[in-house]
Amino acid sequence: MMFRAMAAAVIGSAFRKSRGLWLPGLSAVRAMSAQAGPTPPFSALSVSHPATAVTHVELYRPEKRNAMNQAFWSEMVDCFSQIALDSECRVVIVSGAGKIFTSGIDLMDMAENMLQPEGDDVARMSWNMRRLVAKFQETFSIIEKCPKPVVVAVHGACVGGGVDLITACDIRLCTQDAWFQVKEVDIGLAADVGTLQRLPKVIGSRSLVNELALTARKLYSDEAKSCGLVSRVFPDKESMMAGALELAAEIAARSPVAVQGTKINLVYSRDHSVSESLDYMATWNMSMLQTQDLVKSAQAAMEKKSPKEVLFSKL
Ligand SMILES: CC/C=C\C=C\CC(=O)SCCNC(=O)CCNC(=O)[C@H](O)C(C)(C)COP(=O)(O)OP(=O)(O)OC[C@H]1O[C@@H](n2cnc3c(N)ncnc32)[C@H](O)[C@@H]1OP(=O)(O)O
Secondary structure (H helix, E strand, O other): OHHHHHHHHHHHHHHHHOOOOOOOHHHHHHHHOOOOOOOOOOOOEEEEEEEOOEEEEEEOOHHHOOOEOHHHHHHHHHHHHHHHHOOOOOEEEEEEOOOOOEOOEOHHHHHHHHOOOOOOOHHHHHHHHHHHHHHHHHHHHHHHHOOOOEEEEEOOEEEOHHHHHHHOOOEEEEEOOOEEEOOHHHHOOOOOOOHHHHHHHHOOOHHHHHHHHHHOOOEEHHHHHHOOOOOEEEOOHHHHHHHHHHHHHHHHOOOHHHHHHHHHHHHHHHOOOHHHHHHHHHHHHHHHOOOHHHHHHHHHHHOOOOHHHOOOOOO
């Protein structure tokens, strides 16, 4: 048992060091869930590369149920800014270490210092508070701004800030034991970092969104699936991580020009009219249709080859 744990830790650290190392199937999943700790310079995140072109970002404060402390709020921005520029990365998986996905904002940090704006009077304090809230919002908006698709895998609880986080992701998966809670009203605040803006766009029913946000009732995995918050439910974390990796590998195998253009245009069209979005798309593709990827992909399709057999340049 001890040996297996040590072996898993060694594989995990090898992952973090060597980019592009492909560990197929279960061994990759084991390594994904066998991180030794946060990856420097991060203290609340662990970042690894479980397969070619796949980056795994793990919320890593398991002993505090991945509560979102001060470090987390800024590290997410640093991490996703790097991922956006990393031409080796084509898709991201986000998950939580330990017992649950996340317990939301770190209540100790919040009580102590997080929401204490400086300023000599109400106007100045309010001004600084606004900047603080905008900074917190960026922690999740950065996921949406990242051109690489982000798959989030939720096990156990996903509370408060966790719902803000997952609604900024592109594909949501969960385990059978997962539950989701828009907890903010219970701690005396209106959710302000994305849930109220994105959740209504994720799940069709406004009535359900209102109910969840106004009562903080828990939404369990079956209902999360039926209302469209998640697209797939897995029996346990291991099978979910395997599913996430399989999905990520499918995305990573395709033209990054096509994939990233698809994400950017899907996000754009969510917030604009059909006519504005078609206009944006036409402008987008006036350059992107000239990519070599189109020629390569079309040729592969005609030869009945899988996109996985095509070599695309980095983006
Ligand atoms: C500008 C504002 C931006 C964002 C705002 C976001 C709003 C929110 O996120 S609201 C949601 C706040 N979170 C909560 O109310 C959840 C609180 N936690 C729990 O209810 C439970 O911990 C649990 C998630 C149900 C998990 O239960 P369990 O598995 O039994 O673990 P515990 O024994 O309760 O906790 C273990 C350990 O973690 C610490 N901890 C858990 N959650 C938090 C948290 N949110 N903040 C700080 N610390 C947390 C807990 O204190 C324990 O620590 P010990 O040192 O071991 O005692």
